[in-house]
Amino acid sequence: MVAVPRVFIAADIYKKNEIQRIQQELITSLGLDRKNLKLVGQENFHFTFGEINNSMLDTIVTKISEVDFQSFEIKYDMIGAFPNNTCAKVIWIGLDEETKSAFNQMAQIVLSNLADLDIKIEKEIIPHITLFRIRRVALNLNLHNFMSNYTLIDKIDTISVKKSATTTEGPVYENIITVKGK
Structure with missing residues (x-):
């Protein structure tokens, strides 16, 4: 059975080296055992709006190509966990309130272009970049003050439809279409 690629x-973001440095420093400062983690490689850092159905790919690519949005700066200012810090399975870096609002406005522009396609996209997008997943037992982590040592500004000026192929080394992403903001 051939695996269907995730789409x-x-x-997309630019400060991938800096985010990887934060990822590594977070692991070290928390004293985490790397063999219990599944790290996201810097080439795979991005913000996700949601998965889409492969059967609608051509239509979605057309709709995304029509998206018109303004580029904007973002500021990373928090480390968080899903489902929460006391039962952490996914560790992520997120945005300050001002740029979270700008991100969600851009997300609404993107999603409004897809509104007539009956796509199931999360109602509330929590803009984040996954840093790593915890493989076994969920951890209770104190993440609240970690970002106080950092000021990291980035820019969002492209939206992509990506395809993910699973390999033994992890996912490999390919851009199907990329739209540049103004």
Whole structure:
């Protein structure tokens, strides 16, 4: 049986080296054992809007190509966990309130272009970049003050439809279409 590739809509970022440095420093400062983690490689750092159905790919690519949005700066200012800090399975870096609002406005522009397609996209997007997943037992982590040592500004100026192929080394992403903001 051939695996169907995962297809999703994402916003690309530039400060991948800096985010990887934060990822590594977070692991070290929390004293985490790397063999219990599944790290996201810097080439795969992005913001995800949601997965899409492969059967609608051509229509979605057309709709995304019509998206008109303004580029904007973002500020990373928090480390968080899903489902929460006391039962952490996914560790992520997120945005300050001002740029979270700008991100969600851009997300609404993207999603409104897809509104007539009956796509199931999360109602509330929590803009984040996954840093790593915890493989076994969920951890209770104190993440609240970690970002106080950092000021990291980035830019969102592209939206992509990406395809993910699973390999033994992890996912490999390919852009199907990329739309540049103004």
